[in-house]
Amino acid sequence: xxxxxxYRTAAYVTIFSVAEKFFGFLYRIILSRTLGSEGMGLYxxxxxxxxxxxxxxxxxxxxxxxxxxxKHRTKNNKKAEHxxxxxxxxxxxxxxxxxxxxxxxxxDLFDFLFSDxxxxxLLMILLPALTFxxxxxxxxxxxxxxxxxxxxxxxxxxxxxxxxxMGVFLVGGMTSVFDGAKRIAFAIVFSYLVSxxxxxxxxxxxxxxxxxxxxxxxPLLASALPITGMRTSSSLINTVISLILPARLIAAGMTSAxxxxxxxxxxxxxxxxxxxxxxxxxxxxxxxVPELAENFYRxxxxxxxxxxxxxxxxTALIACAIIPVLFAxxxxxxxxxFDNEQCGKIIKNCCFMLLPTSFSMITTSILNSVxxxxxxxxxxxxxxxxxxxxxxxxxAYIGVYAQIAGMAASAVISCILNLRLIVKKSxxxxxxxxxxxxxxxxxxxxxxxxxxxxxxxxTVMPLFPAxxxxxxxxxxxxxxxxxxxxxxxxxxxxxxxxxS
Numbered sequence: 001x002x003x004x005x006x007y008r009t010a011a012y013v014t015i016f017s018v019a020e021k022f023f024g025f026l027y028r029i030i031l032s033r034t035l036g037s038e039g040m041g042l043y044x045x046x047x048x049x050x051x052x053x054x055x056x057x058x059x060x061x062x063x064x065x066x067x068x069x070x071k072h073r074t075k076n077n078k079k080a081e082h083x084x085x086x087x088x089x090x091x092x093x094x095x096x097x098x099x100x101x102x103x104x105x106x107x108d109l110f111d112f113l114f115s116d117x118x119x120x121x122l123l124m125i126l127l128p129a130l131t132f133x134x135x136x137x138x139x140x141x142x143x144x145x146x147x148x149x150x151x152x153x154x155x156x157x158x159x160x161x162x163x164x165x166m167g168v169f170l171v172g173g174m175t176s177v178f179d180g181a182k183r184i185a186f187a188i189v190f191s192y193l194v195s196x197x198x199x200x201x202x203x204x205x206x207x208x209x210x211x212x213x214x215x216x217x218x219p220l221l222a223s224a225l226p227i228t229g230m231r232t233s234s235s236l237i238n239t240v241i242s243l244i245l246p247a248r249l250i251a252a253g254m255t256s257a258x259x260x261x262x263x264x265x266x267x268x269x270x271x272x273x274x275x276x277x278x279x280x281x282x283x284x285x286x287x288x289v290p291e292l293a294e295n296f297y298r299x300x301x302x303x304x305x306x307x308x309x310x311x312x313x314x315t316a317l318i319a320c321a322i323i324p325v326l327f328a329x330x331x332x333x334x335x336x337x338f339d340n341e342q343c344g345k346i347i348k349n350c351c352f353m354l355l356p357t358s359f360s361m362i363t364t365s366i367l368n369s370v371x372x373x374x375x376x377x378x379x380x381x382x383x384x385x386x387x388x389x390x391x392x393x394x395x396a397y398i399g400v401y402a403q404i405a406g407m408a409a410s411a412v413i414s415c416i417l418n419l420r421l422i423v424k425k426s427x428x429x430x431x432x433x434x435x436x437x438x439x440x441x442x443x444x445x446x447x448x449x450x451x452x453x454x455x456x457x458x459t460v461m462p463l464f465p466a467x468x469x470x471x472x473x474x475x476x477x478x479x480x481x482x483x484x485x486x487x488x489x490x491x492x493x494x495x496x497x498x499x500s
Contacts, residue, residue: 009149014283016153020160021279027164028272031171031184032338037261039177040268043184046122048242049113052232053103053130057096058137060227061088063289063368064220065141070293073145079211085142087213087220092134100127113243118178125185132189132196139199142208147290155198163191226373237384241391242267245403248395262342262400269338270346270404273326277358280318284311285365292369304370305428311362312432319358320439321478325471326351328450332467346404353408355440360411363418372421379417383410442481450474 032040065088072080103110104127107120114120136155143152167187174180242263249259288311295304326333326347334344360383367376390406398405423430453473457466 009147009287013149013153013287014280016150016157017279017283020153020157021276023164024160025272027167028268029337030168032264032269032340034171034174035177035180035184037264037268037340038257039181039264041260041264042116042118042122042178043181044264044267045114045116045242046119046126046181046185048238049119049123050126050130051238052236053096053099053127054133055234056228056232057099057130058092058134058228059231060224060229060373061092061134061137062141062144063227063365064088064224065138066145066290067223067293067369068216068220069142069145070290071297074294074297080216081145082209082211083213084216084220085138085208086210087216088138088141088224089135089210090213091217091220091224092138093131096131096134100130103127118181121178122181122185125182126188129189129192132192136192136196136199139203139208142203143199145290148206149287151202155195155202158198159191159195162194163187166190223371223373226377227368229377233384234380237387241387241403241406245391245395245400248392248402249399252396252399254399263403265340265343266346266400266403269334269340269343270350273330273333273337273347274350274354276326277318277322277354278361281315281358281362284314285362289365289369292366296370301427305426305430308366308422308426308430309432311366312359312430313435315358315362316355316432316436316439319355320443321475323351323354323443324446324450324478325474326354327447328454328474329467329471332454332463336464336467346401350401350404350408353404353411356408356411356415360414360418363415363422367418367421372425375421376414376418379414379421380410382417383413386410386413442478446474446478446481449477 031043035043065084068084069081072078072084104124107124111117111120140152140155143149164187167184170183170187171180174183245263246256246259249262250256254262288307292304292307295301295307330346330348330351331341331344334340334342334347337343364376364380367373386409387406390409391402394402394405450470453470454466457470460466461469
């Protein structure tokens with residue numbers, strides 16, 4: 001794939017991803033206003049346990065299948081490609097079906113997981129989606145490895161829209177907060193069934209086939225298990241945090257209702273806003289990972305270095321462009337989107353964590369794509385220890401901010417260790433530090449400009465247009481500033497309309 005095609009494809013994928021996250025964000029606003037913080041807390045706790053199961057079943061599969069397909073495509077070995085896909089499907093079914101049966105028919109044995117029994121009822125509703133999502137994860141990996149990014153994105157967008165449409169339809173008839181949470185869970189199962197069905201049909205229409213999986217089972221598991229272990233541990237730790245954080249907050253002096261409400265504000269309201277860069281960086285990783293893997297397997301070290309530099313520099317630009325907007329407008333966004341003042345303060349106070357979390361995300365994807373899954377898994381556990389320590393000891397001092405502090409500490413540790421390994425293992429010197437430092441320095445003047453503009457506009461117009469105008473001017477000023485410093489070039493928009 002040429003450089004221009006990489007830019008163009010990344011731009012298209014970003015548009016789909018932004019659209020998907022935008023609709024999902026609106027949906028979350030509707031849910032937060034309909035269910036309230038208590039309902040969102042119940043929903044988040046049940047979803048956190050379900051997320052562990054999803055992660056344990058298939059989280060390492062898409063990247064591994066993608067990389068194996070890329071490897072076999074360089075050797076023009078179609079049979080091995082089909083075998084890798086089949087081995088992946090056998091693997092996910094071998095785990096997801098028994099887990100479903102164990103939890104669905106023996107859920108009484110696991111009631112201890114939740115302090116509120118209503119969460120177990122929500123988990124039982126979600127369980128059928130486990131198998132649907134696992135098989136779809138394999139198909140995603142096949143599409144990814146064959147660089148069919150648009151079908152991948154379209155199916156994901158359809159899944160999101162189906163969940164939103166069904167959720168809005170069902171929640172309109174809710175009779176209580178718990179009933180509303182159950183209806184949302186049914187909407188999730190419906191959306192997963194839709195994406196599973198569409199992906200299977202597309203796979204076979206486009207020539208997908210099953211083959212003897214035995215030859216690919218060992219390399220598949222050798223690559224997928226470290227990634228799955230890392231991501232499962234991440235989900236498990238998040239679940240443990242979701243279970244112990246209320247107790248630690250109560251021990252710090254909060255009531256049970258205050259603790260659950262605080263968790264709902266952090267995870268259900270603030271984190272979706274703070275996850276905006278992850279959408280853009282995820283799009284970049286989606287396009288870059290197959291390219292990195294192909295250059296790695298073909299021994300193209302210069303091209304591999306160029307890909308890594310480009311990914312790191314774009315990540316720095318994305319994070320450093322969004323941080324000033326959230327700093328200047330965070331409190332207003334909390335009030336406008338969720339009608340919650342605490343949410344806005346969290347967004348403003350924690351927006352600077354976006355830089356290490358963004359770098360942690362892209363560097364982990366880079367290392368996993370070139371065969372360093374075991375190292376990233378080890379780095380994760382070092383960061384996870386910091387997360388747990390923050391969650392256990394800090395609630396007495398900073399309340400619900402303890403969870404975010406733990407996430408930030410983990411990201412900083414992972415980011416430093418990942419970058420160190422990339423620099424050490426690259427056969428061509430990777431240059432990104434100067435670009436990153438200048439991008440970081442640019443944050444301060446743009447933050448000051450944002451605060452001045454916001455304070456000026458709110459004195460002469462209502463809050464909503466003041467926020468929109470401030471955000472638009474701030475993003476434009478930020479981009480112009482970065483262009484003036486020579487850190488960015490306006491290529492993506494040009495490539496969107498340029499013919500291949």
